[in-house]
Amino acid sequence: xxxxxxxxxxxxxxxxxxxxxxxxxxxxxxxxxxxxxxxxxxxxxxxxxxxxxxxxxxxxxxxxxxxxxxxxxxxxxxxxxxxxxxxxxxxxxxxxxxxxxxxxxxxxxxxxxxxxxxxxxxxxxxxxxxxxxxxxxxxxxxx
Numbered sequence: 001x002x003x004x005x006x007x008x009x010x011x012x013x014x015x016x017x018x019x020x021x022x023x024x025x026x027x028x029x030x031x032x033x034x035x036x037x038x039x040x041x042x043x044x045x046x047x048x049x050x051x052x053x054x055x056x057x058x059x060x061x062x063x064x065x066x067x068x069x070x071x072x073x074x075x076x077x078x079x080x081x082x083x084x085x086x087x088x089x090x091x092x093x094x095x096x097x098x099x100x101x102x103x104x105x106x107x108x109x110x111x112x113x114x115x116x117x118x119x120x121x122x123x124x125x126x127x128x129x130x131x132x133x134x135x136x137x138x139x140x141x142x143x
Contacts (some may be wrong), residue, residue, distance in 0.1 A: 002031055009038040017046040018061065019068035028065045087112075099123035 005011060013035060015021050021044070022028035032052070035042055042052060047064060051057040083093045096102045096113040099120035103112055 002034065005035065005040060006038065009040055011040060013040055013042040015042070015044055017068075018044055018064035019071065021068075022065065023069050023072035025062070025065045025069045029062065032061065097123075 001013075005013065018028075022031065032042065036052065044050060044064070047060070050060045050064070052061050086093050091104065091112075099115060099122065100113040101116045103114050
């Protein structure tokens with residue numbers, strides 16, 4: 001988006017919320033600084049009263065960006081803890097990939113997925129064909 005705006009700065013930027021613009025305050029402020037220097041007016045749909053052409057508006061923008069980053073950081077920490085607890089209790093934290101199925105285990109360190117045939121064999125074969133560089137030829141000749 002920024003690349004496009006730099007090539008045509010005669011625009012206004014309307015975005016949903018500061019938390020959707022970025023969750024990295026430093027990078028977001030750098031981007032907004034670039035936009036401000038280009039003369040691009042930017043406004044959030046959720047915070048339309050923040051006018052970043054004023055000192056108070058720029059302060060409010062920094063506050064919103066900081067809150068967005070803080071929320072994201074706290075959410076990530078909580079999610080990591082939930083995933084760790086799930087894994088330690090033997091519950092899977094993601095669906096098994098193609099060719100495998102999830103297995104409930106009560107033992108920490110035990111695999112929580114297992115191969116399912118014939119799909120697992122086909123997945124292995126596809127990786128072997130790719131590694132050998134013959135996958136495209138083998139699929140084309142598979143009639």
